[in-house]
Amino acid sequence: MKSLKPITRIAVAVVALALICTYFVPLWQILMWAPQYPEGLEMKIWHNTLSGEVRTISALNHYIGMRTIEVGMFPEFGYIQYIIGFLIGFGLITAVVNKRVMLISFLMFILATGLGALIDFYIWGYDYGHNLNPEAPIKIEGMSYQPPLIGTKQLLNFTAFSGPDIGGWIFIVSAGVLIGFLIYEWKKNK
Amino acid sequence: MKSVNKMIAFLALAGAIVAVNSCKPKGPQDAVVGNAAEKVYVAPGKYDEFYNIVSGGFNGQMSVYGIPSGRLFRIIPVFSQFPENGYGFSEETKPMLMTSHGFVPWDDLHHIALSETKGEHDGRWAFANGNNTPRVARVSLKTFKTEEILELPNSGGNHSSPFITENSEYIVAGTRFSVPVGDNRDVPISSYKQNFKGTISFIKIDPTTGRMNIGFQLKTPGVDFDLSRAGKGPSHGWFFFSCYNTEQAYTLLEQNATQKDKDFIMAVNWKKAEEYIAQGKGEKVKAKYAHNMLNESTHTASSEMMTEVLQLDPTVLKDIIYFIPCPKSPHGCDTDPSGEYIVASGKLAALIPVFSFTKIQKAIADKDFEGEYAGIPVIKYESALHGEVKKPGLGPLHTEFDEKGNAYTSFFVSSEIVKWNVKSLEVLDRVPTYYSIGHLCVPGGPTAKPHGKYVIAYNKITKDRYLPTGPELTQSAQLYDISGDKMQLLLDFPTTGEPHYAEAIPASLVMPNSTKIFKIEENNHPYAAKGEKEAKVERKGNEVHVYMTAIRSHLVPDNIEGIKLGDVVYFHVTNLEQDWDVPHGFAIKGAANAEILIMPGETQTLKWTPDEVGVSPFYCTDFCSALHQEMQGYARVSAAGSNIPLKFSTGVIAEEAKSSPK
Numbered sequence: 001m002k003s004l005k006p007i008t009r010i011a012v013a014v015v016a017l018a019l020i021c022t023y024f025v026p027l028w029q030i031l032m033w034a035p036q037y038p039e040g041l042e043m044k045i046w047h048n049t050l051s052g053e054v055r056t057i058s059a060l061n062h063y064i065g066m067r068t069i070e071v072g073m074f075p076e077f078g079y080i081q082y083i084i085g086f087l088i089g090f091g092l093i094t095a096v097v098n099k100r101v102m103l104i105s106f107l108m109f110i111l112a113t114g115l116g117a118l119i120d121f122y123i124w125g126y127d128y129g130h131n132l133n134p135e136a137p138i139k140i141e142g143m144s145y146q147p148p149l150i151g152t153k154q155l156l157n158f159t160a161f162s163g164p165d166i167g168g169w170i171f172i173v174s175a176g177v178l179i180g181f182l183i184y185e186w187k188k189n190k
Numbered sequence: 191m192k193s194v195n196k197m198i199a200f201l202a203l204a205g206a207i208v209a210v211n212s213c214k215p216k217g218p219q220d221a222v223v224g225n226a227a228e229k230v231y232v233a234p235g236k237y238d239e240f241y242n243i244v245s246g247g248f249n250g251q252m253s254v255y256g257i258p259s260g261r262l263f264r265i266i267p268v269f270s271q272f273p274e275n276g277y278g279f280s281e282e283t284k285p286m287l288m289t290s291h292g293f294v295p296w297d298d299l300h301h302i303a304l305s306e307t308k309g310e311h312d313g314r315w316a317f318a319n320g321n322n323t324p325r326v327a328r329v330s331l332k333t334f335k336t337e338e339i340l341e342l343p344n345s346g347g348n349h350s351s352p353f354i355t356e357n358s359e360y361i362v363a364g365t366r367f368s369v370p371v372g373d374n375r376d377v378p379i380s381s382y383k384q385n386f387k388g389t390i391s392f393i394k395i396d397p398t399t400g401r402m403n404i405g406f407q408l409k410t411p412g413v414d415f416d417l418s419r420a421g422k423g424p425s426h427g428w429f430f431f432s433c434y435n436t437e438q439a440y441t442l443l444e445q446n447a448t449q450k451d452k453d454f455i456m457a458v459n460w461k462k463a464e465e466y467i468a469q470g471k472g473e474k475v476k477a478k479y480a481h482n483m484l485n486e487s488t489h490t491a492s493s494e495m496m497t498e499v500l501q502l503d504p505t506v507l508k509d510i511i512y513f514i515p516c517p518k519s520p521h522g523c524d525t526d527p528s529g530e531y532i533v534a535s536g537k538l539a540a541l542i543p544v545f546s547f548t549k550i551q552k553a554i555a556d557k558d559f560e561g562e563y564a565g566i567p568v569i570k571y572e573s574a575l576h577g578e579v580k581k582p583g584l585g586p587l588h589t590e591f592d593e594k595g596n597a598y599t600s601f602f603v604s605s606e607i608v609k610w611n612v613k614s615l616e617v618l619d620r621v622p623t624y625y626s627i628g629h630l631c632v633p634g635g636p637t638a639k640p641h642g643k644y645v646i647a648y649n650k651i652t653k654d655r656y657l658p659t660g661p662e663l664t665q666s667a668q669l670y671d672i673s674g675d676k677m678q679l680l681l682d683f684p685t686t687g688e689p690h691y692a693e694a695i696p697a698s699l700v701m702p703n704s705t706k707i708f709k710i711e712e713n714n715h716p717y718a719a720k721g722e723k724e725a726k727v728e729r730k731g732n733e734v735h736v737y738m739t740a741i742r743s744h745l746v747p748d749n750i751e752g753i754k755l756g757d758v759v760y761f762h763v764t765n766l767e768q769d770w771d772v773p774h775g776f777a778i779k780g781a782a783n784a785e786i787l788i789m790p791g792e793t794q795t796l797k798w799t800p801d802e803v804g805v806s807p808f809y810c811t812d813f814c815s816a817l818h819q820e821m822q823g824y825a826r827v828s829a830a831g832s833n834i835p836l837k838f839s840t841g842v843i844a845e846e847a848k849s850s851p852k
Contacts (some may be wrong), residue, residue, distance in 0.1 A: 039770070056769040059742060063816070137743075137817055 002100040002189055008181045009095045012103060015174045016091025022084055023047060027167035028121070030147060032057065034157045043069075044165055047080045064145055064156070065136025066128055076120060083113055100185055107178040114171055122149050226680045229671060232259040237701070240633050240694040242646065243302050243316050246687030250297045252318055252329060253686055257633070257644060257694055258669055260683025268327045268336045269297030269320045276786035277336075281490075281760065281795035282715075288493035289323050289341050290478045298322045301417075301691040303354040303361055304331075305400070309422050309638030313699030315400050317352040317361050324348035326363055326393060328400055333705045337484045340402045343477035343499055344371045344389045350418040352393070356426050356638060360405060360460065363391040364415030364431050372475075382440040386412035389501075390431065392460055401483070406463060406472060406500045408510065410456070411564035412438055414447070417522050417588075422638050423529030425547040427461035430532050432516070432523035436563065448538060452515040452571065454563070455523055455534050457550060463502055463510050472502045487714040489792050505565035512554060513563050515571040516543060522588035526597065526612050527638050531576055533597060533612075535586035542586050542599060544615060546576035577615045582608050587628060588691075590635030592642040592672060598635075600627040600647065607647060607670065609677060621677045623668055625651040632672070633694035641696060645670045645677065648689040655682055665689060706770040708791030715793035717762035722746045727838040734759045734836070740774035740788065741766040742815040744840060745808070748823030752836030755803060755829060764793040775811030778825065785811045800827040 004012070026044035029052075033040045041060075042052040049071050058068040071077060087109055094102040129146025132139075138156075145155050152161045164172060232238055238256030246253055250270025254263045271278030271287070278287050278295050287295050297320030305315040315337075316329045324345035328338040342348055346367030354361045368386040370377050377385045387409055394405035414435040421428035436453045439446030466472060477499040484491045504510040522535040532545040552558075553573040560570045585603030592598070597612050605626050609619040627647045634641035652666040664684035671678040710720055719725045719737040725746040728735045734757050739746045745763075753759055763776045767790040777785040778798050786794040800806065810821035828834045 053769070056767075059767070059769070063742075137820075 002185070003098045004100060004103060004185060005188060008103070008185055009098060011177055011181050012091055012106065013095040015177055016088050016095065016106075018170055018174060019084060019088045019091065022167035022170050023081070025166040025170075026051065027117075027165055027171075029161075029163060029165040031161040032158045034159070037158075047084060047167070048077045061145075063136065063138045065133030065139070066145060067131070067133075069128075074124070087113065100182075100189075103178065103182060103185070107175065107182060110171065110175050110178065114175065118149065125149065224678065226671075226678065230258040230260065230669065230681045232256065232261075237697055239697060240641075240644075241697055241700050242631070242692055242694045243304065244648070244685060244692035245299050245302050245318060245690045247300065247690050248298050249687030250299050250320070251687060252299060252302065252316065253689075254334065255683070255685070257646065258680065260667065260669060260681050262686065264334060265686065266329055266334050266336065268318055268329065269299055269325065269339070271295040271784075273784035274787070276784050276794060276796070279784035279796075280786045281797055282488075282793075283491055285491040285493035286336060286339055286482045286484065288480045288482055289325070290343070290480055290495070291323060294323045296322075297325060299327075299687075299690075300349060301352060302693045303352045303636075304693045304695055305358045305395075306354060306356055306637060307358065309356040311634060311637055311693075311695045311699055312358075313695060313703065315358075316693075317354065319348050319351035319363065321347055321349050321366065324363065324365070326352045326361060326402065328402060330400075331700050332703050333486075335484065337400070337486075338402055339480075339482045340393065340404070341479035341481070342389075342391050342404070343479040343496075344387070344407060344501075345369070345391070350390075350415040350431050353418045353420060353429075353636075354395075355420040355429075355460075356422045358395045358397065360392045360394055360420075360429075361402070362418055362420075362429060362431075363393060364418060365389055366414055366416065368412035368414065379440050382412060383438050386438075386440075388412055388415055388433075390415065390458065391499075392463070403481070404496075404499050406467060406502055408458065408463065409501055409503045409505075410511070411566065413454075414443075415456075416520065419523055419525045419532070419636065421525055421529050421547065422527070425525065425529040425532075427459065428547070429458040429460055430523050430525065431456040431458065432520035432534060434519040434521075434537075448519055450518070452517050453519055453536075454513040454568070455516045455520060455532065455545065457512045457514060457569075459510055463507075466502060466507050466510070467500065471507055472500050474498045475501050487712055489708070489713065489715050489794065509554075511566055512550075513566055513568040514545060514550065514574045515560070515568060517541070522586070522599075524589040524591075524636070526591050527593070527640055529638070531612050533589040533599070535589060535599060537585055537587065537602070539586070540581065540584075542579040542582050542589075542610075543571075544576045544579065544612065545574045549576065550574045579610050579615045579617065582610065582617055583620065588630055590630055590632040590645065591640050592632055592635070593640045594642065596672075598630060598632060598645050598672070600630045602626050602628065602650065607645060607677065609672070619676050621670060621679060623647040623649055624655050624666055624682070625649055625653060629689070629691045631692045631694055633696070636693065641694075643671070643673055644680075644694070645672050646692065646694070648685065648692060650688075656684055706790075707768055708789060710764075710766065710768060710791040713764065713791055713793060715762070715764070717760070717795065718764045718793040719746075719762070720764065721766065722840075725838075725840075727752075727836055729836055732757050736761045736838070738763045738776075739766050740764070740776070740810060740821075742772065743810075743817035743821045745776075745810065745821060745823050746840040747838035748840045749826075749842070750824070750838045751826040751828075752834045753800060753825055753827045754832055754834075755800060755827060757800065757827075759798045759800065759825070761796045761798065761808070762793055763788050763796070765790050767791070772814055773812045774814055774821075776808065777811045778808035779806045787812060800825075803827055803829050 028045040030043045044051045094106045129144045148162045240257040242255040242257045244253045252266040267277035303317040324342040345365045346369035348363045349366035350364035352361040365388040368388040370385045390408040392405045413433045416432040418431040434453045435447035482493045516534045517539040518536040520534045521537045524533045553569045558573040559567045583601035583604040587600045589599045610617045631646045647668040649666045652663040655666045669681040765788040781798045786796045788794045
């Protein structure tokens with residue numbers, strides 16, 4: 001069982017503590033622009049809620065038969081906090097226990113969390129974009145309105161963008177830092 | 191020989207024609223030179239540099255223009271009903287137009303005063319006067335809505351108003367028409383000298399809410415008060431009013447009120463008045479006047495009838511007011527940015543006297559008086575005078591100031607703006623206006639820190655400036671660049687109503703605070719439906735209250751039955767949108783008032799008294815969305831004795847209607 005360099009232990013601890021910030025900032029964002037919305041509409045996804053012009057987005061979506069977006073519909077908001085809590089705890093234990101295998105596990109947990117979140121987001125997006133009210137005022141043959149997973153997509157008059165917000169970037173940078181230090185550990189201590 | 195004579199006669203005639211034509215004034219098209227178009231061009235998507243808040247005169251409204259483009263952005267209803275958005279027609283706004291005479295849905299809005307802090311614009315409120323049924327109003331520069339109207343007792347017409355002090359302590363109101371006051375007002379008109387009195391009201395402004403109340407009223411001799419300005423800097427604590435008709439004429443004023451060589455500027459020491467009040471001086475007298483306030487959380491105005499006012503008699507309480515002789519029928523009375531100079535414009539005078547505040551103070555200290563007028567000391571003209579602007583033009587009216595020590599005076603008769611130096615009194619430049627300018631406006635011109643850059647002429651005569659529209663024409667304004675030594679005409683722009691005074695304020699002081707929506711959570715209207723689940727119809731005797739919601743693109747409820755002839759129906763429409771620039775409107779066939787326009791998060795009420803049995807359509811009047819034309823509904827009205835139950839719905843399709851039509 002190989003142990004870690006002191007600098008790596010510090011980095012792991014910093015990453016674990018940085019994840020605390022994700023409780024206080026949005027994780028993901030969806031932005032929308034249209035000719036009559038030059039200022040844009042935004043929806044921010046937090047660990048436990050949604051913010052931004054959710055009501056307005058829902059009001060507009062009713063024309064194409066999408067369901068109203070409400071916080072209560074997403075059970076995820078009830079348990080994401082525990083997942084993040086687990087990651088923070090595991091990171092701190094890794095720094096204390098000082099074993100490479102723990103570092104690898106920590107990284108894997110973070111990557112798995114990210115991947116899981118993306119899959120979950122995709123499923124929700126698919127569901128919202130495809131399960132439309134058959135009596136909607138606007139129906140276009142063959143058209144679905146699934147938001148982009150990452151990047152931009154044109155949905156009728158709206159250009160929609162989906163991407164990480166501050167919290168999401170913290171996760172991405174954390175994973176990057178851990179990968180970097182893992183490579184460093186491998187090189188220094190084969 | 192004959193042919194030579196003929197030739198000479200012909201040449202003489204031709205010469206005369208040329209001479210006559212070259213003597214004619216140059217056409218207006220010749221007046222614009224240089225890069226004027228470039229200076230007023232505000233590219234698409236760009237913003238104007240200044241908001242121009244302009245009085246509407248006889249339309250009773252305030253309008254908002256952009257400067258330098260001259261584009262009209264909005265008309266804010268103040269003293270007049272406005273069918274465009276339901277102001278004065280909706281149940282919420284009717285109380286705003288209440289007076290001691292009942293509901294008065296029109297007034298003559300003459301002057302604007304923007305709120306100030308330390309002598310500078312602070313971008314909070316615009317005040318305005320109603321000249322006819324004496325009132326003052328406060329408009330929020332966040333919502334651009336009229337928030338408050340205060341009636342003035344013991345006044346026959348409010349013209350020298352609402353001018354403001356440098357920290358918005360007070361706005362003022364002076365009677366244009368003196369009238370009999372007190373208990374016995376049934377007196378012969380010819381008893382003007384004995385029975386007619388003027389009043390000057392000092393209206394206190396609450397520094398945080400802007401709420402107005404009459405601090406005190408000064409009783410004055412019966413004359414006509416015309417215009418006024420607060421002192422500033424060293425003269426803060428004083429107010430200056432122009433007055434005419436010191437002859438105390440009550441008929442054919444054109445002749446009988448223009449006989450004296452000099453009328454007066456009245457200097458008021460309002461700090462002294464405050465001292466007397468602190469000592470318990472002054473008399474509370476009975477009065478009846480309306481005070482109307484908009485409650486922002488209920489979106490509803492209420493009207494309260496006030497019963498007394500505190501009056502001070504300056505003939506008894508000395509040192510509050512002094513008269514300064516001023517040639518001849520003075521109109522404008524303007525203090526310069528330093529607060530030292532008071533420029534008075536005698537409409538019929540061939541010069542402009544400029545008074546010095548320092549000299550006025552010295553004359554008062556030295557009791558340098560030429561006598562008394564109706565018990566008030568009259569300071570010697572020469573003792574108060576800084577100097578006279580000689581031969582400036584004909585018919586001087588108003589003066590504004592720039593940041594470089596220059597004054598700009600409007601001349602009605604000679605139809606021009608004249609630029610002159612306040613200290614040296616030297617005339618520096620003059621430009622024609624089209625035609626017969628009244629008020630003028632330099633951005634920040636009445637403040638201690640003018641922004642300068644432009645002067646705007648608001649003219650009284652339009653004639654040939656625009657495509658004609660029959661006998662009734664638009665009003666004409668001109669924009670001039672004053673950044674250089676010479677004034678340069680940049681732009682003609684039409685204005686609505688009949689603008690009198692206007693102020694211009696940098697967009698940066700107003701634009702960031704502009705309200706976009708009202709928060710639905712903060713809507714405390716008693717009949718608000720804050721969601722479609724709260725929409726309902728209730729009967730209270732013969733009143734039917736419809737709690738209706740509007741959101742793109744449907745009304746809830748949109749089917750209402752069980753209304754009977756003899757009922758009075760109130761549609762309380764709440765706009766559920768929380769999105770910028772998505773108002774909904776509401777109108778129903780046969781309603782004897784107007785539409786209502788409801789801003790996002792707001793509730794407004796339209797009263798409807800059905801007068802026939804049948805089904806009346808109602809609909810959204812503001813093109814809100816792609817399915818706006820679908821935003822409609824029906825109200826069924828049954829006979830008076832019918833037993834159709836009250837019911838309402840949206841989106842419910844009855845069983846019998848489900849089979850397709852044959």
